[in-house]
Amino acid sequence: MLNPQYLTSTDAGFWAQLKKLLAWDAQAEDEILNTVRDMLRAVSKSGDAAVLEYTNRFDRRDVQDIAELEIPPARLQQALDNLPAEQRQALELSAQRVRTYHQHQKQESWRYTEADGTVLGQQITPLDKVGLYVPGGKAAYPSSVLMNAIPAKVAGVAEIIMVVPAPDSHLNELVLAAAAIAEVDKVFTIGGAQAVAALAYGTETVPQVDKIVGPGNIFVATAKSMVFGTVGIDMIAGPSEILVICDGKTDPDWIAMDLFSQAEHDELAQSILISPDAAFLEQVKTSMNRLLENMPRAEIIKTAINDRGALIHVKDWDEAAEVCNHIAPEHLELSIADPEALLPKIRHAGAIFMGRYTAEALGDYCAGPNHVLPTSRSARFSSPLGVYDFQKRSSLIYCSADGASELGKTASVLAHGEGLTAHARSAEYRIKE
Template sequence: MNITRLSTVQADFDVQLQRLLHWSEETDSGIEQVVAGILAEVRTQGDAAVLARTGQFDGVWASSVAELEIPAAELKAAFEGLPAAQRQALQTAAERVRRYHQAQAQACCQGFEFTDEEGNRLGQQVTPLDRVGIYVPGGKAAYPSSVLMNAIPAQVAGVGEIIMVVPTPKGVRNELVLAAAHLAGVHRVFTMGGAQAVGALAFGTATIPRVDKITGPGNAYVAAAKRRVFGQVGIDMIAGPSEILVLADGTVNPDWVAMDLFSQAEHDELAQSVLLCPDAAYIEAVAAAMERLLPEMPRAAVIRASLEGRGGLIHTRSMEEACALSNRIAPEHLEVSAAQPRQWLPHLKHAGAIFLGAFASESLGDYCAGPNHVLPTSGTARFSSPLGVYDFVKRSSLIDISAPGAQVLGPVADVLAQGEGLAAHASSARLRLDSALR
């Protein structure tokens, strides 16, 4: 396997690393043109455009959008009809995801108030969004885990209505996806996908209510549509190819690390898997394990293309340097495969999710560990966070000014407003001076 090998001591390391990490976000002009046309149709024609495009792209023809909605009873029946092992696995995953996000809500989604010296009461009120839309892919594969990760934090946040859209090519509905929607508390499910589904959620139609925010992954057309409707509705993020970075000290079974690198590479040819390690012999052991294990993989061709196109084995001077390099890369998934993983945690600042220790495989995070698997990609972990309860609430500042407080703050606002040339602002503050004495 011709995977890129780099060392931090080589003279052109920075150039070669940048070349390895580069991924163009430039969108295909043809896709953008198609998406713009579809969104314009949905905005002006509503249900009719949704029906026409769903028939064209998914092969699902219906006389009304109401026919595309799956009743709650069918979602429940899908759950109850699952094989026992699948039903139990789905329940376990849902319970763990819910427990994690309930703790998250307690930690970071609370309102507060305090009273200052003048008796002014200041604070923050946190309220859930009224309605959100979640997009679940349904083309090449089915993703019940995406249902759980998007719907459960919205439910924990207290969102009033959760509307799910999922494409069902040729009318084939995935029972596991429907069961997940039942477990996660989704209120309405429509069998539609693509840019027309994003447009319907963003603009609203006679049948599909307009939402406040759209979350969930999709193909290039879905990503382009989300980008175009942002501002009219909120969105979670525009995700790039999936990534894993393994920070290894040479103590973990190399077969485990090789398979973890495969776990991201098998997503698609643009996925990225990178190993950082100060032990050259261990890097060779991982490389040998990859060569030995690859033929056993059902998606071997995809894994090989991903690793040869964007994968990397990087030899560092030390674990400290590896940590610094990891912060520079800011990966979506970061595995710390080390004997004492928490030793390195204070050195790590930028990552979507950090997996600590030999047993914390990234795949557990994808499905059932509890934290959200919707994560920032392409270095955006430098400034953004995983999807969470906080994405489904909004904050309002509370400002309750006392009469004495107006006497203290009024002159300050008066001076600053006059400095900005805003006379009405200044007068508004001055009019309240000594008002309690009049």
């Protein structure tokens, strides 16, 4: 039976209870840290040989030459060509919508000229190479390929290197087809921390990249955190989350299934419902218990809901927004009559799904906005993955003689104030007599 926590905002201990509910420790255990650190060192030192050894060991393979781990473009196209028509159409429509949405995010260079002729501006350039990690094994994530690769292509990234584990030499055709649609440049059947290391440091075969994006297990997440600085990373993602704010007028079965949609990811996922209607909270709980028995991943859902799920009763919409902003959810559904009225009060959320008909699942696959979102309250300070994550900004400063003279006077004063004489004199040389 499902028994999510029931919290009431007017209770004296509400905020302490909410803090405890949201707590999640992202830190890997010492054993994992040590294992990943050793793997990174081995790949950095031995390159292909270490990658091959770890791949054979952890993915139960018997590959003798690392060249066998690269999937040629023709094989990706073959996977796409052989897909059932319905699957191909779904992938292509999703890709088109993701591409169209992200084209609106592309930033352009700009500059302006001051009265004395000094030019200031900003130059936008794409990253050269990006590494895309795609989880493998029992689960397949073609949607992750599209969501990570397409914004990079829109940004103008020259080369995308995809890595995906192939345990027991199993390849997922949907993932390969998605790579073809997204125009991924190279694909290697490498997974785990060794894949992250290969992308970060480069090997004789795997190119070194500038940034690594994409989800993975605790070993992958730990490796990404350790190579940050050598390369950029998108984020360290925690368990999936959904927060639904409902006025009690949406079909409770719809809301129950929306909560299940994230709970079925894994046992640590978090599903929360907020409503000022206490009776509706009970209706949704009843729906959840009735619908659970027909869910293939019922045990995962049950654990997630009972361990980290919650039904929260609030007194009004202002309080609903306050609680929401504290949670800063990855996914937020505003399942209410007038979501536009509540929207200005929402400050922290990864993606906001507005209205009764906008299921979070649409955002996971084909709505268009990115499904790579900040988790674990990080929506307070970070944003969804987008084109801007694959572009760099360089400041432009082009001083005229007059501009250099006037700015030099100010720079000289400040540099002397900091005790940096060379800075001051460098500016002073350009001051007109």
